[in-house]
Amino acid sequence: MSFGPLPSQLCLLSSLSQKDVGDKVRFLGCVTSYSTESGVLTLQYKGSEDRQLTFASVDVNLVLQSLKAEQTRIGEWVNVIGYVTSTDSKRLRDTNSVVEVQATLLWSAGPLNLQKYEASVQALDCEKS
Numbered sequence: 001m002s003f004g005p006l007p008s009q010l011c012l013l014s015s016l017s018q019k020d021v022g023d024k025v026r027f028l029g030c031v032t033s034y035s036t037e038s039g040v041l042t043l044q045y046k047g048s049e050d051r052q053l054t055f056a057s058v059d060v061n062l063v064l065q066s067l068k069a070e071q072t073r074i075g076e077w078v079n080v081i082g083y084v085t086s087t088d089s090k091r092l093r094d095t096n097s098v099v100e101v102q103a104t105l106l107w108s109a110g111p112l113n114l115q116k117y118e119a120s121v122q123a124l125d126c127e128k129s
Helices: 013-018 061-066 114-128
Strands: 024-035 040-045 054-059 077-092 096-108
Touching: 013 024, 013 040, 013 054, 013 077, 013 096, 024 054, 040 077, 054 077, 061 096
Parallel strands: 054 096
Antiparallel strands: 024 040, 024 077, 040 054, 077 096
């Protein structure tokens, strides 16, 4: 019997559309826009094997007090832990999809090697299978 919160599932942003509503996820993305009016941060990440571009529409209203200006700057890489709120995969320009996430934690990624990150996450997926 577990009394604590469920652990998050580390995944690539491009695989968020395969998650169920309510799943707790952890992923990395690059900021493409931020709306101060709605408190929504839009992230993207296109891995080397991704055929389409997936965007995460991240509601950051729960983490506004700890959100720093650099974490909302276009081009910044951030880590997100949160809950999938919509997997409708809304289409943008026929080839891109959007998945909505409620952030419970967000922090800057700092310097990173995207190829190593992608390989590490994919290796974890293989271990789970």
